[in-house]
Amino acid sequence: MQDAAVLKGTNDGYEIILDDEADLGDIYASLKELLENLRDQTTATHPQPISFDIQTGMRLWSAGNRSEIEKIFSNFQLFSVHKIISDVITKEESTRILEQESVHIIDRIIRNGQEVHVQGDVLFLGNIHEGGKLFVGGNIYVLGNVHGVIQAGYPDLEDKMIIGDVHNAQQVRIGEQYEILDDTNQKITENSVIYVNDLHVLDYGKVEDLKQINPKFFNRIGGVMNG
Template sequence: MQDAAVLKGTNDGYELVLDERASMNEIFSSLSKLLDKLKTQTASVSPKAIKFDVLTGNRLLTSEDRKKLEEIFSNYEYFSIHKVLSEVISNERAEKIRQQENVHVVDRIIRNGQDVHLEGDVIFLGTVHQGGKLFVSGNLYVMGNVHGIVQAGYPNIETKLIIGDLHNAQQVRIGEQFEILDDVSENNLTRESVVYVNDLHVIDYGKIEDLKRINPKFFNMVGGVING
Protein backbone atom coordinates (compact mmCIF):
# COMPACT_ATOMS: atom_id res chain seq x y z
CA MET A 1 0.00 0.00 0.00
CA GLN A 2 1.17 3.53 -0.76
CA ASP A 3 2.47 5.44 2.27
CA ALA A 4 -0.36 7.36 3.92
CA ALA A 5 2.04 10.16 4.95
CA VAL A 6 4.64 11.50 2.51
CA LEU A 7 7.37 14.08 3.10
CA LYS A 8 7.96 16.75 0.48
CA GLY A 9 10.53 19.53 0.45
CA THR A 10 9.60 22.99 -0.84
CA ASN A 11 11.32 26.35 -1.14
CA ASP A 12 9.60 27.37 2.08
CA GLY A 13 10.40 24.25 4.12
CA TYR A 14 8.82 20.82 4.51
CA GLU A 15 5.34 19.50 3.84
CA LEU A 16 3.73 16.34 5.15
CA VAL A 17 1.08 15.22 2.69
CA LEU A 18 -1.59 12.97 4.21
CA ASP A 19 -3.45 10.59 1.88
CA GLU A 20 -7.11 11.65 2.05
CA ARG A 21 -8.17 8.12 0.99
CA ALA A 22 -6.42 6.39 3.91
CA SER A 23 -7.93 5.85 7.34
CA MET A 24 -6.69 8.04 10.16
CA ASN A 25 -5.12 4.99 11.86
CA GLU A 26 -3.15 4.29 8.67
CA ILE A 27 -2.10 7.93 8.51
CA PHE A 28 -0.96 8.06 12.13
CA SER A 29 0.99 4.80 11.76
CA SER A 30 2.65 5.94 8.54
CA LEU A 31 3.44 9.36 10.03
CA SER A 32 5.12 7.85 13.11
CA LYS A 33 7.30 5.61 10.92
CA LEU A 34 8.20 8.56 8.70
CA LEU A 35 9.20 10.76 11.64
CA ASP A 36 11.17 7.89 13.20
CA LYS A 37 13.09 7.48 9.96
CA LEU A 38 13.69 11.21 9.65
CA LYS A 39 14.89 11.39 13.26
CA THR A 40 17.40 8.59 12.58
CA GLN A 41 18.64 10.27 9.41
CA THR A 42 19.23 13.58 11.18
CA ALA A 43 20.75 12.09 14.34
CA SER A 44 24.27 12.34 12.98
CA VAL A 45 24.05 16.09 12.33
CA SER A 46 23.60 18.99 14.69
CA PRO A 47 20.00 19.04 16.00
CA LYS A 48 17.85 21.59 14.20
CA ALA A 49 14.20 22.39 14.80
CA ILE A 50 12.01 21.56 11.81
CA LYS A 51 8.46 22.82 11.39
CA PHE A 52 6.13 21.01 9.01
CA ASP A 53 3.09 22.15 7.07
CA VAL A 54 0.58 19.28 7.23
CA LEU A 55 -1.58 18.99 4.09
CA THR A 56 -4.77 16.98 4.56
CA GLY A 57 -6.19 17.33 1.04
CA ASN A 58 -9.94 16.99 0.72
CA ARG A 59 -10.31 15.96 4.36
CA LEU A 60 -11.15 17.97 7.46
CA LEU A 61 -9.47 16.81 10.66
CA THR A 62 -11.64 16.52 13.74
CA SER A 63 -10.49 17.96 17.06
CA GLU A 64 -9.57 14.40 18.12
CA ASP A 65 -7.52 13.92 14.93
CA ARG A 66 -5.64 17.16 15.61
CA LYS A 67 -5.02 16.15 19.21
CA LYS A 68 -3.59 12.79 18.09
CA LEU A 69 -1.43 14.56 15.52
CA GLU A 70 -0.02 16.83 18.21
CA GLU A 71 0.61 13.84 20.49
CA ILE A 72 2.66 12.15 17.77
CA PHE A 73 4.80 15.25 17.26
CA SER A 74 5.30 15.64 21.01
CA ASN A 75 7.46 12.50 20.86
CA TYR A 76 10.03 14.30 18.70
CA GLU A 77 12.00 17.08 20.36
CA TYR A 78 13.01 18.90 17.19
CA PHE A 79 9.88 18.36 15.07
CA SER A 80 6.71 20.46 15.28
CA ILE A 81 3.67 21.46 13.25
CA HIS A 82 3.73 24.87 11.57
CA LYS A 83 0.13 24.73 10.30
CA VAL A 84 -2.49 22.26 9.10
CA LEU A 85 -3.96 23.01 5.67
CA SER A 86 -7.09 21.55 4.10
CA GLU A 87 -8.55 22.06 0.64
CA VAL A 88 -12.06 22.14 2.08
CA ILE A 89 -14.02 25.11 3.34
CA SER A 90 -15.87 23.72 6.35
CA ASN A 91 -19.36 24.83 7.36
CA GLU A 92 -17.85 26.23 10.56
CA ARG A 93 -15.32 28.32 8.66
CA ALA A 94 -18.01 29.50 6.26
CA GLU A 95 -20.15 30.58 9.23
CA LYS A 96 -17.22 32.52 10.72
CA ILE A 97 -16.73 34.31 7.40
CA ARG A 98 -20.45 35.06 7.20
CA GLN A 99 -20.60 36.45 10.73
CA GLN A 100 -17.47 38.58 10.45
CA GLU A 101 -18.03 40.01 6.99
CA ASN A 102 -21.84 40.06 6.63
CA VAL A 103 -21.59 37.60 3.77
CA HIS A 104 -24.82 36.42 2.13
CA VAL A 105 -25.42 32.66 2.01
CA VAL A 106 -27.21 31.55 -1.16
CA ASP A 107 -28.46 28.02 -1.88
CA ARG A 108 -30.27 27.79 -5.19
CA ILE A 109 -30.12 26.19 -8.64
CA ILE A 110 -29.15 28.35 -11.61
CA ARG A 111 -30.17 26.59 -14.80
CA ASN A 112 -29.02 26.84 -18.40
CA GLY A 113 -29.94 30.27 -19.76
CA GLN A 114 -30.48 31.88 -16.36
CA ASP A 115 -28.50 34.95 -15.26
CA VAL A 116 -28.49 35.65 -11.51
CA HIS A 117 -27.10 38.91 -10.07
CA LEU A 118 -26.29 39.19 -6.35
CA GLU A 119 -24.97 42.13 -4.35
CA GLY A 120 -22.08 41.93 -1.86
CA ASP A 121 -19.99 38.94 -0.83
CA VAL A 122 -21.64 35.56 -1.33
CA ILE A 123 -21.15 32.01 -0.06
CA PHE A 124 -22.77 29.90 -2.78
CA LEU A 125 -24.03 26.48 -1.69
CA GLY A 126 -26.15 25.64 -4.72
CA THR A 127 -25.56 24.55 -8.32
CA VAL A 128 -24.80 26.52 -11.46
CA HIS A 129 -25.67 24.31 -14.44
CA GLN A 130 -23.77 24.53 -17.70
CA GLY A 131 -25.02 27.62 -19.49
CA GLY A 132 -26.08 29.27 -16.22
CA LYS A 133 -24.42 32.48 -14.99
CA LEU A 134 -23.85 33.82 -11.48
CA PHE A 135 -22.73 37.45 -11.14
CA VAL A 136 -21.64 38.74 -7.70
CA SER A 137 -20.60 42.32 -7.00
CA GLY A 138 -18.28 41.28 -4.14
CA ASN A 139 -16.17 38.20 -3.39
CA LEU A 140 -17.54 34.74 -4.17
CA TYR A 141 -17.00 31.61 -2.02
CA VAL A 142 -18.00 28.48 -3.97
CA MET A 143 -19.12 25.61 -1.74
CA GLY A 144 -21.58 24.14 -4.22
CA ASN A 145 -21.27 22.84 -7.77
CA VAL A 146 -20.37 25.15 -10.63
CA HIS A 147 -20.64 23.93 -14.23
CA GLY A 148 -21.46 27.30 -15.76
CA ILE A 149 -20.04 30.82 -15.53
CA VAL A 150 -19.27 32.73 -12.31
CA GLN A 151 -18.12 36.29 -11.83
CA ALA A 152 -16.90 38.24 -8.81
CA GLY A 153 -16.51 42.02 -8.82
CA TYR A 154 -19.40 42.54 -11.23
CA PRO A 155 -19.33 44.57 -13.35
CA ASN A 156 -15.78 45.97 -13.31
CA ILE A 157 -14.05 45.61 -9.90
CA GLU A 158 -10.80 43.65 -10.33
CA THR A 159 -9.83 43.49 -6.63
CA LYS A 160 -12.41 40.81 -5.76
CA LEU A 161 -11.74 37.07 -5.42
CA ILE A 162 -13.37 33.75 -6.22
CA ILE A 163 -12.51 30.99 -3.73
CA GLY A 164 -13.56 27.35 -4.01
CA ASP A 165 -13.85 24.33 -6.28
CA LEU A 166 -13.97 25.42 -9.92
CA HIS A 167 -12.87 22.20 -11.60
CA ASN A 168 -16.09 21.92 -13.61
CA ALA A 169 -16.77 25.59 -14.34
CA GLN A 170 -17.01 26.80 -17.93
CA GLN A 171 -15.60 30.24 -17.28
CA VAL A 172 -14.50 32.52 -14.44
CA ARG A 173 -14.70 36.29 -14.50
CA ILE A 174 -13.41 38.98 -12.17
CA GLY A 175 -14.37 42.51 -13.11
CA GLU A 176 -13.87 42.76 -16.85
CA GLN A 177 -11.29 39.95 -16.98
CA PHE A 178 -12.33 36.39 -17.87
CA GLU A 179 -10.88 33.00 -18.70
CA ILE A 180 -12.31 29.79 -20.16
CA LEU A 181 -11.29 27.00 -17.79
CA ASP A 182 -10.81 24.43 -20.54
CA ASP A 183 -7.67 26.43 -21.33
CA VAL A 184 -6.37 26.24 -17.74
CA SER A 185 -4.01 23.49 -16.56
CA GLU A 186 -5.58 21.12 -14.05
CA ASN A 187 -2.52 21.75 -11.87
CA ASN A 188 -3.70 25.34 -11.32
CA LEU A 189 -6.99 24.25 -9.76
CA THR A 190 -7.53 22.73 -6.31
CA ARG A 191 -10.62 22.06 -4.22
CA GLU A 192 -10.05 25.49 -2.75
CA SER A 193 -8.53 27.61 -5.50
CA VAL A 194 -8.14 31.36 -5.20
CA VAL A 195 -8.91 33.13 -8.47
CA TYR A 196 -7.76 36.73 -8.74
CA VAL A 197 -6.53 39.42 -11.12
CA ASN A 198 -2.77 39.84 -10.90
CA ASP A 199 -0.59 42.93 -11.37
CA LEU A 200 -0.63 42.37 -15.14
CA HIS A 201 -4.44 42.60 -15.09
CA VAL A 202 -5.00 39.00 -16.13
CA ILE A 203 -6.75 36.13 -14.35
CA ASP A 204 -4.39 34.13 -12.12
CA TYR A 205 -4.71 31.19 -9.70
CA GLY A 206 -3.37 30.41 -6.25
CA LYS A 207 -3.98 28.23 -3.22
CA ILE A 208 -5.78 29.22 -0.05
CA GLU A 209 -2.49 29.25 1.91
CA ASP A 210 -1.22 31.91 -0.55
CA LEU A 211 -4.07 34.31 0.26
CA LYS A 212 -1.94 36.65 2.37
CA ARG A 213 0.45 37.12 -0.56
CA ILE A 214 -2.30 37.38 -3.17
CA ASN A 215 -4.44 39.93 -1.36
CA PRO A 216 -3.04 41.11 2.00
CA LYS A 217 -5.95 43.51 2.54
CA PHE A 218 -8.54 40.74 2.17
CA PHE A 219 -6.47 38.36 4.31
CA ASN A 220 -6.31 40.89 7.12
CA MET A 221 -10.02 41.61 6.75
CA VAL A 222 -11.00 37.99 7.39
CA GLY A 223 -8.47 37.76 10.23
CA GLY A 224 -7.06 34.38 9.21
CA VAL A 225 -10.48 32.70 9.30
CA ILE A 226 -9.87 31.12 5.89
CA ASN A 227 -6.86 29.20 7.18
CA GLY A 228 -8.38 28.51 10.60
Protein backbone atom coordinates in the same frame (compact mmCIF):
# COMPACT_ATOMS: atom_id res chain seq x y z
CA MET B 1 -30.95 85.79 -1.29
CA GLN B 2 -27.31 85.71 -2.25
CA ASP B 3 -26.26 83.50 0.67
CA ALA B 4 -28.38 80.61 -0.65
CA ALA B 5 -25.55 79.78 -3.10
CA VAL B 6 -21.95 80.43 -2.07
CA LEU B 7 -18.80 79.97 -4.15
CA LYS B 8 -15.82 78.28 -2.50
CA GLY B 9 -12.39 77.52 -3.91
CA THR B 10 -10.89 74.07 -3.26
CA ASN B 11 -7.66 72.28 -4.11
CA ASP B 12 -9.46 70.58 -6.99
CA GLY B 13 -11.23 73.67 -8.37
CA TYR B 14 -14.49 75.34 -7.41
CA GLU B 15 -17.42 74.29 -5.27
CA ILE B 16 -20.83 75.90 -4.93
CA ILE B 17 -22.49 75.34 -1.56
CA LEU B 18 -26.30 75.50 -1.53
CA ASP B 19 -28.04 76.40 1.73
CA ASP B 20 -29.92 73.23 2.69
CA GLU B 21 -32.46 75.24 4.73
CA ALA B 22 -33.24 77.86 2.10
CA ASP B 23 -36.31 77.91 -0.13
CA LEU B 24 -35.69 76.27 -3.51
CA GLY B 25 -36.78 79.39 -5.35
CA ASP B 26 -34.24 81.45 -3.40
CA ILE B 27 -31.53 78.88 -4.17
CA TYR B 28 -32.23 78.96 -7.91
CA ALA B 29 -32.26 82.78 -7.95
CA SER B 30 -29.09 82.99 -5.88
CA LEU B 31 -27.32 80.41 -8.06
CA LYS B 32 -28.25 82.28 -11.23
CA GLU B 33 -27.02 85.58 -9.77
CA LEU B 34 -23.78 83.97 -8.62
CA LEU B 35 -23.08 82.53 -12.08
CA GLU B 36 -23.92 85.83 -13.77
CA ASN B 37 -21.45 87.70 -11.56
CA LEU B 38 -18.80 85.05 -12.07
CA ARG B 39 -19.33 85.11 -15.85
CA ASP B 40 -18.85 88.88 -15.92
CA GLN B 41 -15.62 88.60 -13.94
CA THR B 42 -14.08 85.71 -15.87
CA THR B 43 -14.94 86.94 -19.37
CA ALA B 44 -13.38 90.29 -18.53
CA THR B 45 -10.09 88.65 -17.53
CA HIS B 46 -9.40 85.16 -18.85
CA PRO B 47 -12.46 83.33 -20.18
CA GLN B 48 -12.12 79.59 -19.73
CA PRO B 49 -14.46 76.66 -19.02
CA ILE B 50 -15.09 75.95 -15.32
CA SER B 51 -16.69 72.82 -13.89
CA PHE B 52 -18.26 73.03 -10.45
CA ASP B 53 -19.02 70.56 -7.69
CA ILE B 54 -22.42 71.37 -6.16
CA GLN B 55 -22.73 70.65 -2.43
CA THR B 56 -26.35 70.32 -1.21
CA GLY B 57 -25.63 69.56 2.46
CA MET B 58 -28.33 67.70 4.37
CA ARG B 59 -30.99 68.21 1.69
CA LEU B 60 -31.59 65.29 -0.68
CA TRP B 61 -32.34 66.66 -4.13
CA SER B 62 -34.75 64.88 -6.44
CA ALA B 63 -34.00 64.21 -10.08
CA GLY B 64 -36.30 67.10 -11.00
CA ASN B 65 -34.48 69.52 -8.70
CA ARG B 66 -31.12 68.40 -10.08
CA SER B 67 -32.46 68.92 -13.58
CA GLU B 68 -33.37 72.49 -12.63
CA ILE B 69 -29.77 73.14 -11.58
CA GLU B 70 -28.55 71.73 -14.89
CA LYS B 71 -31.03 73.97 -16.71
CA ILE B 72 -29.62 77.06 -14.99
CA PHE B 73 -26.09 76.07 -15.93
CA SER B 74 -27.11 75.50 -19.55
CA ASN B 75 -27.51 79.28 -19.90
CA PHE B 76 -23.82 79.78 -19.16
CA GLN B 77 -21.59 78.54 -21.95
CA LEU B 78 -18.36 78.41 -19.92
CA PHE B 79 -19.82 76.76 -16.81
CA SER B 80 -20.86 73.16 -16.16
CA VAL B 81 -21.72 70.84 -13.28
CA HIS B 82 -19.06 68.24 -12.47
CA LYS B 83 -21.13 66.47 -9.80
CA ILE B 84 -23.83 67.14 -7.23
CA ILE B 85 -22.88 65.99 -3.73
CA SER B 86 -25.18 65.43 -0.76
CA ASP B 87 -24.41 64.53 2.85
CA VAL B 88 -27.45 62.21 2.88
CA ILE B 89 -28.36 59.20 0.75
CA THR B 90 -31.58 57.61 -0.42
CA LYS B 91 -33.10 54.54 1.20
CA GLU B 92 -32.30 52.60 -1.97
CA GLU B 93 -28.64 53.64 -1.86
CA SER B 94 -28.31 52.77 1.84
CA THR B 95 -29.83 49.35 1.14
CA ARG B 96 -27.37 48.81 -1.71
CA ILE B 97 -24.43 49.71 0.56
CA LEU B 98 -25.64 47.36 3.29
CA GLU B 99 -26.03 44.57 0.74
CA GLN B 100 -22.53 45.24 -0.58
CA GLU B 101 -21.14 44.74 2.93
CA SER B 102 -23.09 41.53 3.57
CA VAL B 103 -22.26 37.88 2.91
CA HIS B 104 -25.19 36.21 1.18
CA ILE B 105 -25.67 32.45 1.42
CA ILE B 106 -27.06 31.09 -1.84
CA ASP B 107 -28.22 27.48 -2.03
CA ARG B 108 -30.16 27.14 -5.24
CA ILE B 109 -29.99 25.78 -8.76
CA ILE B 110 -29.16 28.23 -11.55
CA ARG B 111 -30.28 26.56 -14.76
CA ASN B 112 -29.29 27.03 -18.38
CA GLY B 113 -30.31 30.50 -19.54
CA GLN B 114 -30.78 31.89 -16.03
CA GLU B 115 -28.78 34.83 -14.66
CA VAL B 116 -28.53 35.66 -10.97
CA HIS B 117 -27.12 39.03 -9.80
CA VAL B 118 -26.11 39.61 -6.18
CA GLN B 119 -24.44 42.55 -4.42
CA GLY B 120 -21.88 41.90 -1.69
CA ASP B 121 -19.98 38.69 -1.00
CA VAL B 122 -21.55 35.30 -1.66
CA LEU B 123 -21.15 31.87 -0.09
CA PHE B 124 -22.40 29.62 -2.88
CA LEU B 125 -23.72 26.21 -1.85
CA GLY B 126 -25.89 25.43 -4.85
CA ASN B 127 -25.49 24.29 -8.44
CA ILE B 128 -24.89 26.28 -11.61
CA HIS B 129 -25.84 24.27 -14.66
CA GLU B 130 -24.03 24.70 -17.95
CA GLY B 131 -25.39 27.90 -19.48
CA GLY B 132 -26.34 29.34 -16.08
CA LYS B 133 -24.65 32.51 -14.83
CA LEU B 134 -23.91 33.95 -11.38
CA PHE B 135 -22.77 37.59 -11.23
CA VAL B 136 -21.59 38.81 -7.82
CA GLY B 137 -20.47 42.31 -6.85
CA GLY B 138 -18.06 41.08 -4.16
CA ASN B 139 -16.07 37.91 -3.51
CA ILE B 140 -17.42 34.39 -4.07
CA TYR B 141 -16.76 31.40 -1.80
CA VAL B 142 -17.68 28.24 -3.70
CA LEU B 143 -18.76 25.13 -1.83
CA GLY B 144 -21.28 24.04 -4.45
CA ASN B 145 -20.97 22.86 -8.05
CA VAL B 146 -20.30 25.24 -10.92
CA HIS B 147 -20.69 24.13 -14.53
CA GLY B 148 -21.70 27.50 -15.96
CA VAL B 149 -20.32 31.07 -15.74
CA ILE B 150 -19.31 32.63 -12.44
CA GLN B 151 -18.12 36.21 -11.90
CA ALA B 152 -16.82 38.07 -8.86
CA GLY B 153 -16.40 41.84 -8.84
CA TYR B 154 -19.30 42.43 -11.22
CA PRO B 155 -19.18 44.48 -13.35
CA ASP B 156 -15.60 45.85 -13.23
CA LEU B 157 -13.96 45.40 -9.79
CA GLU B 158 -10.63 43.61 -10.15
CA ASP B 159 -9.81 43.45 -6.43
CA LYS B 160 -12.35 40.66 -5.79
CA MET B 161 -11.71 36.89 -5.73
CA ILE B 162 -13.28 33.52 -6.33
CA ILE B 163 -12.32 30.99 -3.66
CA GLY B 164 -13.05 27.28 -4.07
CA ASP B 165 -13.34 24.59 -6.71
CA VAL B 166 -14.72 25.84 -10.03
CA HIS B 167 -12.70 23.56 -12.34
CA ASN B 168 -15.93 22.43 -14.05
CA ALA B 169 -17.01 25.98 -14.87
CA GLN B 170 -17.41 27.09 -18.46
CA GLN B 171 -15.95 30.48 -17.65
CA VAL B 172 -14.63 32.37 -14.64
CA ARG B 173 -14.61 36.15 -14.51
CA ILE B 174 -13.31 38.79 -12.12
CA GLY B 175 -14.25 42.31 -13.08
CA GLU B 176 -13.66 42.54 -16.81
CA GLN B 177 -11.05 39.75 -16.88
CA TYR B 178 -12.16 36.24 -17.83
CA GLU B 179 -10.92 32.81 -18.83
CA ILE B 180 -12.68 29.95 -20.56
CA LEU B 181 -11.97 26.66 -18.80
CA ASP B 182 -11.83 23.14 -20.22
CA ASP B 183 -11.49 19.57 -18.96
CA THR B 184 -7.70 19.74 -19.07
CA ASN B 185 -7.50 22.59 -16.58
CA GLN B 186 -5.42 21.41 -13.65
CA LYS B 187 -4.89 24.77 -11.93
CA ILE B 188 -8.09 24.75 -9.87
CA THR B 189 -8.74 22.68 -6.75
CA GLU B 190 -11.11 23.01 -3.81
CA ASN B 191 -8.51 25.29 -2.16
CA SER B 192 -7.98 27.56 -5.16
CA VAL B 193 -8.01 31.35 -5.11
CA ILE B 194 -8.70 33.00 -8.46
CA TYR B 195 -7.72 36.67 -8.60
CA VAL B 196 -6.43 39.41 -10.91
CA ASN B 197 -2.69 39.92 -10.59
CA ASP B 198 -0.62 43.10 -10.98
CA LEU B 199 -0.54 42.58 -14.75
CA HIS B 200 -4.36 42.68 -14.83
CA VAL B 201 -4.52 39.01 -15.81
CA LEU B 202 -6.46 36.22 -14.10
CA ASP B 203 -4.16 34.20 -11.87
CA TYR B 204 -4.49 31.16 -9.63
CA GLY B 205 -3.22 30.54 -6.14
CA LYS B 206 -4.04 28.58 -3.00
CA VAL B 207 -5.94 29.53 0.13
CA GLU B 208 -2.80 29.14 2.24
CA ASP B 209 -1.17 31.87 0.14
CA LEU B 210 -4.03 34.33 0.62
CA LYS B 211 -1.93 36.64 2.78
CA GLN B 212 0.43 37.23 -0.15
CA ILE B 213 -2.31 37.30 -2.78
CA ASN B 214 -4.55 39.85 -1.08
CA PRO B 215 -3.18 41.20 2.25
CA LYS B 216 -6.10 43.62 2.67
CA PHE B 217 -8.69 40.85 2.47
CA PHE B 218 -6.56 38.54 4.63
CA ASN B 219 -6.43 41.16 7.38
CA ARG B 220 -10.18 41.78 7.06
CA ILE B 221 -10.96 38.17 7.92
CA GLY B 222 -8.46 38.24 10.77
CA GLY B 223 -5.97 35.85 9.21
CA VAL B 224 -8.19 32.85 9.86
CA MET B 225 -7.00 31.19 6.65
CA ASN B 226 -3.39 31.40 7.60
CA GLY B 227 -1.81 28.11 6.75
